[in-house]
Amino acid sequence: MAVPLGEVSSTLPSGKVEPIRIVTKELALAEQFEAWRDFMSAAIDIELPTDTDDGFDAEQEVWNLGSMALARARMPGGERVWHHLDRHPLDHWCLVLVIPDRARSAEPELFLRSLARPFEGYGNGAETVVSLYVPRDLFRSGAATLDRLDNMIPSGPLSALLADYVLSLSRRLPELPPEAFPAVIEATREMIGACLLPSADRLEAANDVLAASLVDRARRIVNQHLGAFAFGPVQLGRMLGVSRSRLYRLFEPLGGVTAYIRRQRLLAAHRALLDPLETSAIVAIAERVGFPDASAFSRAFRAEFGYSPSQARAALARRTAAPSMRRPGMGPGGSSLGDILNRIGA
Known part of the structure; x- marks a missing residue:
């Protein structure tokens, strides 16, 4: 069944990110629930205990942050039942x-669930559900503690603080540029660790903050040297004052330092090709963006975005929308919740 989706986290002209999206009210009533399912x-299998002719008016947006994913869904009233899939479970917490x-007068509730463990849940009212998908590898040292919290986060100031953070993140995320995602991931890891693993070593949290700061500084340096075709990991590490191994660890959530530099060059070229004032x-x-070989540039551009530089410029000339860009590592058709969940833990 065709589902009305946006492209996976494609970059808008404003520099913000477009999530994948489903809006079931755009479908016939008889198709709405199956599209949502x-x-x-x-991640889950969802069922309705009784058939309804009223449709299933729901919508959801999912952002691919690179090492995490965040979804915000609006659910309609009425009973529903869901459970984690027994086959090929994803090794993520949610x-x-x-x-x-x-x-309704009820207060927001916060849960931690493992997609790799059996679980069955129920719902019977209209609600908004924010889901933050966190790969197990981000908390290997605290995995046993988090597993013991499965669906039972104790109430208290720390859990309330974490709930406020998740809600704030879901509201602010649509306004954030993709360059901010690495820092968001680090801040989120630190917040989860502080609230759910309060006995974790404070030095680790300090190192996380330092890592986020280094990535921000590295991003600025890369943007300042896009035109230097010889600029690469060696030069970046020297300017940051970090070792090669440290540099590669910093950029691991972004697919690697070389891939990151290459993508920033291609994004700069893409912006120029869609700029009506750019006549070069x-x-x-x-x-200008560090590709002295035109053929290599064309191949890299097509591999990154799925279309050629001339097609991008032709779209501008026709005053039509350019083809939607793909996120790093996303192949053609990679526009589903499953694609994102499989990649954030890769």
């Missing part, structure tokens, strides 16, 4: 914030 099938409809030849734009 198909969309969620990578931090779930359930916000009841304003008509494609080969000149390629050289």
